[in-house]
Amino acid sequence: MEKTYVFGHKSPDTDTITSSLVMTNLEHELGNTGAVACRLGNINKETEYILNYLDIEAPELIESVEDDASVILVDHNSPSESVANLENATIKKIVDHHKIAIQTSYPLYFRVEPVGCTETILFKMYKEFNVEVTKEIAALMLSAIISDTLLLKSPTTTDEDIQAVKDLAEIAEIDYETYGLDMLKAGTDLSSFSIDEILHLDAKQIDFKDVKSIVNQVNTASINDVLEMKDDLEAGINKIIEEEDLDLFMLLITDIINSNSQVLVLGKSASLVEKAYGVTLEDNTALLEGVVSRKKQVVPIMTENA
Ligand code: MN
Ligand code: MN
Numbered sequence: 001m002e003k004t005y006v007f008g009h010k011s012p013d014t015d016t017i018t019s020s021l022v023m024t025n026l027e028h029e030l031g032n033t034g035a036v037a038c039r040l041g042n043i044n045k046e047t048e049y050i051l052n053y054l055d056i057e058a059p060e061l062i063e064s065v066e067d068d069a070s071v072i073l074v075d076h077n078s079p080s081e082s083v084a085n086l087e088n089a090t091i092k093k094i095v096d097h098h099k100i101a102i103q104t105s106y107p108l109y110f111r112v113e114p115v116g117c118t119e120t121i122l123f124k125m126y127k128e129f130n131v132e133v134t135k136e137i138a139a140l141m142l143s144a145i146i147s148d149t150l151l152l153k154s155p156t157t158t159d160e161d162i163q164a165v166k167d168l169a170e171i172a173e174i175d176y177e178t179y180g181l182d183m184l185k186a187g188t189d190l191s192s193f194s195i196d197e198i199l200h201l202d203a204k205q206i207d208f209k210d211v212k213s214i215v216n217q218v219n220t221a222s223i224n225d226v227l228e229m230k231d232d233l234e235a236g237i238n239k240i241i242e243e244e245d246l247d248l249f250m251l252l253i254t255d256i257i258n259s260n261s262q263v264l265v266l267g268k269s270a271s272l273v274e275k276a277y278g279v280t281l282e283d284n285t286a287l288l289e290g291v292v293s294r295k296k297q298v299v300p301i302m303t304e305n306a
Contacts, residue, residue, distance in 0.1 A: 001034035004092060005065050007083065008118075009076035010040045011202055014047045014147035014187075018140040019074035019118040020059050023095060026122065027072070029131045035072070038062045040083060044201060046187025046219075050143045053183075054136060065089050075118040077102045080205055095121055098295065116161040117148035123164050138171035146180040147187070150219075153259050154293045184256050188220045195229065195236040199251070205244075206299060208306035211269045213248040214240065217294055223262045226253045227285075230264065234284065237266045248272060254292050261291045276305040 006024045008016025020037040027035035037059035043051070051058055065071060067088040077094050078101035079086050093109040094102070097118055113121050119141040126133050133141070145165050149157040152165060169176040190198055203216040220226050226233075237249045248267035255261070264285045265273045273279070279286040291297045 001032070002070060004032060004035045004070040004072055005038050005062065005083075005089075006035050006072040006074065007038040007040055007059070007062070008074045009078075009081040011200065011204070012039050012041050012047070013044060013075075013202060014050060015118050015144040016075040017043060017047045017059060018050070018144040019095070019122060021056070022119060022122050022137055022140050023072060023074050024059075025137060026126060026129065026131055030129060034070075036060060044187060045189050046147060046183060049183055049186035050140075054139050054143075056136065056140070074122075077112065095125070097121065099299075115158045116154065116156040117145040119144040119148075120158075120161050120164045123168065124160075133168075133171055135172055138168045139174060142168040142172050142174060142176060143183060146176060146183060150254075150256055150259070150292055151177070151180045151184065154296075156293050156296050184219065185221060188218075188256065190218065190220075190226070195232045198229075199233070199236045199240060204294065208248075208272065208299075208302040211247045211272060211302075211306050212245070213250065213267075213269070213302075214244065214246055215250045215252065215294055215298055217252040217254055217261075219254050219256045221255070221257055223253050223255050223260075227262065230283075230285070233264060234266060237264070241267050250298070252288075252291070252294060252298070256292075259290060259292050261288045262286070263288050263291075272302060272305060276301045 006020045008020050017039060024035045024037040039059040039061055043058050064084045069089045070092050071089045072093045074095050077096045091104060091108050095111045095118055097113060097115050123141050145161050149161055152162055165176055199216060203214050205214050241249050246267055247269040251264040253262040262285060265281055266284055274281055277288055
């Protein structure tokens with residue numbers, strides 16, 4: 001059977017990793033035994049906690065795929081977030097919940113829905129294809145929805161995500177509120193990372209019209225703990241701005257308990273953040289009240305004001 005690489009985006013998060021596992025299992029169940037779960041980067045602390053808890057192995061790390069390889073993309077569709085040589089591969093399927101950012105010269109299975117998590121879509125697909133959602137698969141799906149929606153508190157959360165969490169918690173036999181908080185807290189432990197690693201953990205390159213930007217997000221249970229590293233973070237950010245020739249770097253330090261973000265902003269277009277959110281940056285930083293979602297509360301607002 002021809003190999004099919006199944007992977008999510010670079011700087012993988014829990015949805016990306018679990019979706020590659022869950023999509024691969026679906027492919028196997030549907031007869032595509034050549035499907036292999038892969039990842040494009042290191043596992044983060046939150047995902048590590050989940051995989052350890054469930055005793056599941058991480059997908060295979062890859063850097064590129066061979067020319068003409070078959071690939072399935074989950075949790076992303078933007079080529080800039082994908083495998084380096086995507087243009088030489090054949091995309092068989094995409095299952096995602098982000099804005100459409102790809103064009104192909106050939107038809108493919110393309111499933112994008114405006115829900116809080118890829119796993120919410122995959123849960124529906126399992127039902128549509130009559131494939132059993134085992135306890136283990138349910139736990140993976142549940143973990144990703146909790147992660148992407150910050151325990152159903154993010155504005156990206158839809159009724160479908162809420163229902164999926166309830167149904168999956170039952171199948172997985174997990175008390176999702178307790179498990180979810182433990183899981184999210186495990187993801188906020190930055191102690192073993194260097195400044196450079198923190199600045200690349202969940203970094204996305206996004207252009208707000210002509211403003212070349214990176215938006216990075218770290219979750220925390222205490223904004224002040226992260227701000228203790230402010231001087232070092234700024235030095236690291238300035239280095240990245242220079243290397244990548246950026247106009248703007250936003251580091252969102254997201255308080256998962258109170259659902260706010262402190263934003264640290266550097267670059268010549270920093271005033272765009274002030275304009276977009278009606279805040280004044282003091283020492284390059286400001287509190288963005290109620291902002292937790294990069295996708296829903298940063299990308300559209302920044303693009304509109306750029
Ligand atoms: Mn993701
Ligand atoms: Mn996702």
